[in-house]
Every structure is written in structure tokens, then in C-alpha cells.
Amino acid sequence: MNVETIDQIIDNHQCEAGSLIQILLDIQSENHWLPKEALERVSEKLRVPLSQIQHITTFYKSFSLVPKGRHEVHVCVGTACHVRGAQRVLDTVQDQIGIKPGETDVDLKFSLETVNCLGCCALGPVMVVDGEYHGNIAPARIEETLKNYE
Amino acid sequence: MSEVLLQIDGKEVSAIEGATILEAARSVGIIIPTLCHHEKLEPYGGCRICSVEVDVRGRTSVVASCLFPVEKDLVVRTVSKKLDRIRKSLLEMMLAHAPDSEQLQVLAQEYGADRERFGKEASFCIHCGLCVRYCAEVKKKDALGFIDRGARKEICFIPEIASRECWECKECFPLCPTSALQAAFVLCKALSFPPETGSQEEVNISTLPVREQND
Structure with missing residues (x-):
């Protein structure tokens, strides 16, 4: 998944930390899973610590941190x-x-x-x-x- | 800030509005046991060991004193049979996770908690969140966080941040009431730190035994 697509998704949500889950869901539906690079990019852009993103992505079952099929x-x-x-x-x-x-x-x-x-x-x-x-x-x-x- | 008068264990106590029951009690020397509370950190209410009974508008309820703000004419009891029972059960459950924690054993002795009551399910972490919150609130490094949820929740370091920040700091280590944190750090270190990122001293220690074996 390229950086432009991730940035586009983040911009669609006005780069707000409150939209974190929506952004992650959008990345997930685009890419079927959440690669680490994507999470790092989201963390950087939204200024949300990676530890918190890790907490959220492991909490909800709908997020996957391992590759998923199409x-x-x-x-x-x-x-x-x-x-x-x-x-x-x-x-x-x-x-x-x-x-x-x-x-x-x-x-x-x-x-x-x-x-x-x-x-x-x-x-x-x-x-x-x-x-x-x-x-x-x-x-x-x-x-x-x-x-x-x- | 206005002062509020309330009663704790029969003693008249005045506290600043917005303070918590725990702070008010400590200011007059009444001891309420705590595990997840730390002065430098925001109240968390995770361990519930600090539970006290309060009478508000004719009703008695059990609340976490580290979170509950003082109110005018509040009647608080920090010791009662019910509270002892609650604290004992909580301790027994925590002891199933961390049977060898010194801090837990001291409290267990005080409340007569039986460490064998529940089958041991040692995860060594009681989810007090001290390490996670200290790193986020005081050090602002966010080198570790919680992962997963419910019974499978555990602490986990972010290797990239940990390898950069933790060598010099390790301030969260003495906060841990068990030894889960140290174990998580060692695990993270073993799995993902390249040896050159560590200080020279650490590298020497970790490579010494290998050389001896080779000789």
C-alpha cells in the first residue's frame, strides 16, 4: 500500500485524531489488512502514539495486523x-x-x-x-x- | 478554590473542591491501600483496591476512592466488613496472575487473601497500567502500550521506540508491582533490538558468556 493512498484517506478525514478508527477502517477496506508502515504513517500524521494505535488495532476484531486475502x-x-x-x-x-x-x-x-x-x-x-x-x-x-x- | 467538609471514618476532613477521596484521606493520615495509584499520574481506577463505602443521598455505594471527587457532607468509610471482602477477592484474583508479587503478598496478609483460591494463571501482569501511563504521561515517549483485550490483555513495548529511549530511562521498572514489565522488556529486547543499538556496557555483558563458551 503506497503512502499517497494512506495520505489521501487521512486527508478525507481532515487529519483529525478523533477519526482514527474511521481512518483505520478505510485503510483496512482498501488493503484488507493494516501493514505496520501504514500504522506508522497514521501515527505520524495524526500525532497519535503508535502504542495507542496498537492498543486499538489489537482490541477490535475487525482489524487485522496480518495479511488477509482479497x-x-x-x-x-x-x-x-x-x-x-x-x-x-x-x-x-x-x-x-x-x-x-x-x-x-x-x-x-x-x-x-x-x-x-x-x-x-x-x-x-x-x-x-x-x-x-x-x-x-x-x-x-x-x-x-x-x-x-x- | 473552595473548601469542602466531609467525614472520613468518623473524622471531619476539609478538602479542596475537586480533590478525590483518596487525597483527602491521605491529607489527614488515613491510609487507603492502592496498587494502580501514582501521585504523578492521572487517576486510573484500574485495581479497585482503593474501594471505599460512601453514603450519598441516603444510599450506600462502593466507589473507587482514587477517582471519586469529594462532596459536601459526604460520609466515607474506608474500613468495613464488606470492603475487606471485596479487597480480599480482588487480591485473590490478582494473585492468580502474579503469585510472587511482594506488594500483593503484603496486602494479602493484611486482608487474609488466599493465594491458592483460584488456579494459578500466571501472566504476571495485573493491568495496573503504571508503566504504560508513566511512559505516556510523565516521559511522553509512549514506548509501550496495552495490546489485545479482556483476559488476553497484556503490555507490549514498541521495539523501535524502546530501542531508542528505554536504555537511558527504565524509570517505569520500579513502579511495577509484579515483574511483568521487566519480563516484557527483556522479551522485546531479545526479539528485536539489534546489538549495536545498546550501550557498550550492555553489549559486552551479553556477548561475554558466548566467548567463554567458545574458549
């Missing part, structure tokens, strides 16, 4: 999805992209996470890819669904 796959393993076969969905996804929950594949294409409830239990079992919901997903349909992402 597409985020979330498989719901909440109670409703669980009884409707979330485990089989998760197993199939794991087989398809070859990684376990919390991991990222070598091509930085997919990152896999489990979530505990997405609030749309009627659609269960649910798989979400980049914010796009795939409800009532059958393990057999996962391969062709994941093919649509490059």
Missing part, C-alpha cells in the same frame, strides 16, 4: 445455522480453498473466518463472501459460488 469468507456457525448443517458447509469451504478458519491462502485470494450469528437465521446455513450473503447454501453449490471470485 475476499473474506465468513461461515456462520451459530445455533440456527449449526442445526441446519453449518459444519458441512464449513468443511466443504475448507476443502475448496484449503485453509482453516482464521487463515489466509498463499495467493492472498481468500481468508476464512467463522462467525457466531449474522442475525439472518431464517436463511441458514449462511455463507458471506465480501458482504454478499449466500443463504440456504448447500455444500454442493459452494464450489461454483466461490468460482465467481477472482
